[in-house]
C-alpha cells in the first residue's frame with residue numbers, strides 16, 4: 001500500500017513514515033527542502049495536487065505545520081485534504097489541543113473548538129476544512145509530543161537547562177503529553193480503521209509544563225534545578241490556555257496501541 005506522509009521530515013511525520021515503512025508500506029514523504037523526501041510547500045495548492053496525483057497514495061497523513069503560519073496550518077491543510085479526496089485516499093489529519101480555550105474538565109473527542117490564539121484558530125479552521133472536504137477523514141487531536149531530542153518539547157527543556165533558551169516552564173499550564181512513537185502507531189491503526197471524524201490521541205496523564213521539564217531533566221541526568229519554572233502570569237508572553245486535558249479514552253479503547261503516560265514514556269523518571 002502506498003502512503004504519502006506530508007511533513008515526513010518532522011518529528012511525528014518521521015515516526016509515521018518509519019512505522020509505515022516497517023509495516024510494509026511504500027512510503028513517500030515530503031519536506032520543504034527536499035533531501036531524501038519530495039520537496040513540497042503545502043501553501044502551493046497546485047503543487048499539492050500535482051504531487052498527490054503523481055504519487056497516487058492510498059493513505060495521506062498530514063503532519064505538516066508551523067505554529068506561526070495560518071497559510072500552512074489552515075490553507076495548506078485544506079489543500080492536502082482536497083488533493084487526498086481527489087485521489088480517493090484515506091486521510092489522517094493531525095490537529096492539536098490548541099483548538100481548545102482551556103478549562104479544568106477534560107475535553108471529549110467531539111468538543112467544538114474554542115480557540116483563543118492564532119495557532120489554535122488556524123488548527124480549528126483546518127479541522128473544519130478537512131471535515132467539509134472529506135467527512136470520512138480522521139482528525140487526530142493531540143497534545144505535547146515527547147520522545148527523544150527530535151521533540152521540540154524535549155529540546156526546549158534541554159535548551160533552557162543549558163542556557164541556550166530564555167523563559168520558564170509554567171507551573172500552572174497543564175497538558176497531556178504523548179510519546180511520538182505511541183502517537184505514530186495510533187495513526188497507523190486509525191488509517192487502517194474505519195474511524196471518521198475527530199478523535200483525541202494523547203497521553204492519559206495530565207502534567208504541568210514544569211513537571212514535564214523535571215521529567216525530561218531526570219531522563220537526561222540533569223539537575224532539575226537547572227530548569228527554570230514559574231507561573232504563566234510571570235511569563236511575559238502570550239502562552240496559551242492554562243489547562244487543556246484531552247480525554248483519550250475512546251482511542252485507548254479502540255486501539256491496540258498503548259497510549260503511555262508521560263512518566264512511563266520518559267523512562268519512568
Ligand SMILES: NC(=O)c1ccc[n+]([C@@H]2O[C@H](COP(=O)([O-])OP(=O)(O)OC[C@H]3O[C@@H](n4cnc5c(N)ncnc54)[C@H](OP(=O)(O)O)[C@@H]3O)[C@@H](O)[C@H]2O)c1
Pocket residue numbers: 006007008009010011012013030031032033034040041042043062063064065066072076094095096097142143144145146152153
Ligand atoms: N509538537 C507538539 O508538541 C505538537 C502538539 C500538538 C499538536 N501537534 C501537531 O502535530 C503535528 C506534527 O508536529 P511535529 O512537532 O512533529 O512537527 P515538526 O517536527 O515541527 O515538523 C513539521 C513538518 O512540517 C513541515 N512543513 C513546514 N512548513 C511546511 C510547508 N509550508 N509545506 C509543507 N510542509 C511544511 C516541515 O518540513 P521541513 O522539515 O522541511 O521544515 C516538517 O516536516 C502538527 O500538525 C502539529 O500541529 C504538535
